Amino acid sequence: MQDEPTPTELIKAVADFLRNEITPAIKGHNAFKLRVGINALDLVTRQLALEQGGDAAEAARLKKLLGLDASLIELNRALSEKIANGEVDLQTPGLAEHLWQTTMDKLAVDQPNYASYKRELGK
Amino acid sequence: MIEDQLGRCVASWYPGATGVTGAAKLSGGASQETWTFDIVHADGSVGAILRRAPPGYGASPGRAAGLDAEATLMQLAHDAGLPSPRVMHVLTPDDELGTGFIMQRIEGETIARKILRDAQFAKARPILARQLGRVIAGIHGLPALRLPKLREMSATKEIADLEREYRSFGWPRPVFELALRWLRERDPGPSKEVTLVHGDFRHGNLIVGPDGVRAVLDWELAHFGDPMEDLGWICVNSWRFGVIDKPVGGFGSREELFAGYAEAGRKADPARVMFWEVMGTLRWGIMCCGMMQRFRSGPDHSMERAMIGRRSSETEIDLLRLLAPRGG
Numbered sequence: 126m127q128d129e130p131t132p133t134e135l136i137k138a139v140a141d142f143l144r145n146e147i148t149p150a151i152k153g154h155n156a157f158k159l160r161v162g163i164n165a166l167d168l169v170t171r172q173l174a175l176e177q178g179g180d181a182a183e184a185a186r187l188k189k190l191l192g193l194d195a196s197l198i199e200l201n202r203a204l205s206e207k208i209a210n211g212e213v214d215l216q217t218p219g220l221a222e223h224l225w226q227t228t229m230d231k232l233a234v235d236q237p238n239y240a241s242y243k244r245e246l247g248k
Numbered sequence: 249m250i251e252d253q254l255g256r257c258v259a260s261w262y263p264g265a266t267g268v269t270g271a272a273k274l275s276g277g278a279s280q281e282t283w284t285f286d287i288v289h290a291d292g293s294v295g296a297i298l299r300r301a302p303p304g305y306g307a308s309p310g311r312a313a314g315l316d317a318e319a320t321l322m323q324l325a326h327d328a329g330l331p332s333p334r335v336m337h338v339l340t341p342d343d344e345l346g347t348g349f350i351m352q353r354i355e356g357e358t359i360a361r362k363i364l365r366d367a368q369f370a371k372a373r374p375i376l377a378r379q380l381g382r383v384i385a386g387i388h389g390l391p392a393l394r395l396p397k398l399r400e401m402s403a404t405k406e407i408a409d410l411e412r413e414y415r416s417f418g419w420p421r422p423v424f425e426l427a428l429r430w431l432r433e434r435d436p437g438p439s440k441e442v443t444l445v446h447g448d449f450r451h452g453n454l455i456v457g458p459d460g461v462r463a464v465l466d467w468e469l470a471h472f473g474d475p476m477e478d479l480g481w482i483c484v485n486s487w488r489f490g491v492i493d494k495p496v497g498g499f500g501s502r503e504e505l506f507a508g509y510a511e512a513g514r515k516a517d518p519a520r521v522m523f524w525e526v527m528g529t530l531r532w533g534i535m536c537c538g539m540m541q542r543f544r545s546g547p548d549h550s551m552e553r554a555m556i557g558r559r560s561s562e563t564e565i566d567l568l569r570l571l572a573p574r575g576g
Binding site for chain 2: 162165198205211224229235236239240
């Protein structure tokens with residue numbers, strides 16, 4: 126067992142330091158790069174918090190939709206193949222809901238400020 | 249050092265030029281660079297832009313039109329009265345600056361967030377969509393006989409290219425599969441009309457001033473194809489920068505864009521524009537994935553490229569909003 130603090134706590138501490146202490150001192154192109162870097166750390170924090178629950182729910186939906194048991198990436202490969210060859214489409218019960226939920230879960234980690242995501246959250 | 253080379257180059261074709269100052273690189277990967285500089289002249293200095301492939305980087309990559317073609321297209325657009333910089337000089341081997349061209353520098357803004365939010369563009373925003381409709385119609389109407397050699401694209405070819413690129417990543421994306429299937433099923437086939445297509449007509453490649461659009465830049469992806477492609481590409485949600493209810497670049501409506509297009513004597517086909525908007529959304533998503541791949545394989549191992557990989561999910565939600573919209 127690894128000891129405390131957790132990865133999330135460590136990353137948050139670093140991101141907060143960069144945000145609060147370093148950002149005011151940096152100008153020009155490096156200020157832009159610093160912002161990208163802080164965004165990356167924030168993204169990792171969100172992924173650490175949300176990934177497990179999201180992946181488990183996605184795998185459960187895929188198993189039901191496809192009627193097979195495999196790793197998450199294999200399930201996604203199987204679904205991709207079925208969509209590509211037309212076996213499954215938007216008329217297939219559960220497909221649209223699955224794609225929407227999976228995509229919303231991705232955006233919650235990747236870009237929670239993306240305008241389309243915020244609009245869809247309100248639905 | 250580049251100032252000395254530029255100074256010698258400029259002196260050979262600009263009467264009275266005594267040198268250049270303020271040379272600064274604006275952007276550039278390994279194979280293509282953009283520089284800004286001022287030509288020193290007794291009558292006052294003149295702003296100029298160098299766009300070049302440095303010596304040793306002759307050939308342009310796969311889809312690129314090539315710098316000579318870009319120069320020809322910009323000059324043709326300028327001559328036709330479209331907002332385009334005047335090309336001042338096409339580089340020759342004697343210039344020892346590589347291949348490319350020097351053009352007039354046009355003052356204005358290319359950063360979308362500023363164009364969409366800053367007070368100085370408040371009067372430009374409501375007129376931009378219609379204006380750009382007229383401009384893109386002008387581009388589609390450039391005299392075919394004078395155009396350079398360019399690749400010819402069709403919807404069918406574009407779908408195949410996108411699919412090949414996506415499959416090369418080896419990473420399953422069911423939403424992209426859905427979009428590819430949707431596009432294949434609705435492929436309108438060869439366009440009745442094939443024209444010059446700018447290929448990257450969107451924020452970042454448009455210089456805007458308080459008075460509206462001042463220049464169209466970056467003809468790197470120009471080709472022959474379905475003119476509706478340009479109208480669809482500028483409506484892609486990724487170029488709305490948060491103002492998602494204004495489909496044209498976050499500043500205007502499709503109706504205004506189409507009205508401007510019609511004012512210049514051309515007719516938009518809304519269904520076909522929508523088809524190209526879906527294609528464009530998928531295209532940007534696959535481009536984001538491609539940047540992630542280049543981050544992994546080097547040479548550009550930057551945070552920015554890595555993080556762009558995490559923006560492809562933005563195009564997935566936009567594709568779902570287009571193909572499987574939810575109520576509410």
